[in-house]
Amino acid sequence: MFAIGFEENGNRWETGHPESHTALAMAETLRSNANPIATLSLYEQRIHRRFLQTLKQLREIQAERRSLEQTQLKELCLIAASHPEEIENITPERVGFVCSSRDWAFFWKRMLLQNAPPNSINANEVLAEYGVIPEYCAASNLLLR
Numbered sequence: 001m002f003a004i005g006f007e008e009n010g011n012r013w014e015t016g017h018p019e020s021h022t023a024l025a026m027a028e029t030l031r032s033n034a035n036p037i038a039t040l041s042l043y044e045q046r047i048h049r050r051f052l053q054t055l056k057q058l059r060e061i062q063a064e065r066r067s068l069e070q071t072q073l074k075e076l077c078l079i080a081a082s083h084p085e086e087i088e089n090i091t092p093e094r095v096g097f098v099c100s101s102r103d104w105a106f107f108w109k110r111m112l113l114q115n116a117p118p119n120s121i122n123a124n125e126v127l128a129e130y131g132v133i134p135e136y137c138a139a140s141n142l143l144l145r
Contacts, residue, residue: 072097
């Protein structure tokens with residue numbers, strides 16, 4: 001509608017400024033419409049509905065990403081528990097994960113601090129608290145330091 005209106009009404013004004021020229025052509029298009037308020041209301045409803053759909057989709061994508069990151073942090077924890085000598089060198093990007101190094105460092109530190117006896121940690125107990133099934137980490141019977 002606006003494209004046709006711009007074509008029909010675009011030559012009525014010569015403002016010297018493209019934005020004001022476009023605004024005047026659109027205003028004339030609305031004014032020549034039978035019910036401009038209804039038309040604007042209809043367009044606003046469509047835009048609002050599209051915004052809500054897009055927002056819902058964004059939230060779903062973000063939830064999927066958070067879930068993936070948590071899963072990968074747990075998997076990275078298994079790798080770290082299996083290779084305690086490499087804990088300082090293990091980073092998510094080195095093993096193909098999307099979680100950030102910062103998130104990994106905080107996750108690992110939080111896991112250690114929340115469950116740490118004074119000098120050591122039983123990896124099976126710690127991982128089980130985070131929902132990692134201990135059977136999957138047979139190598140994590142190690143004491144982590």
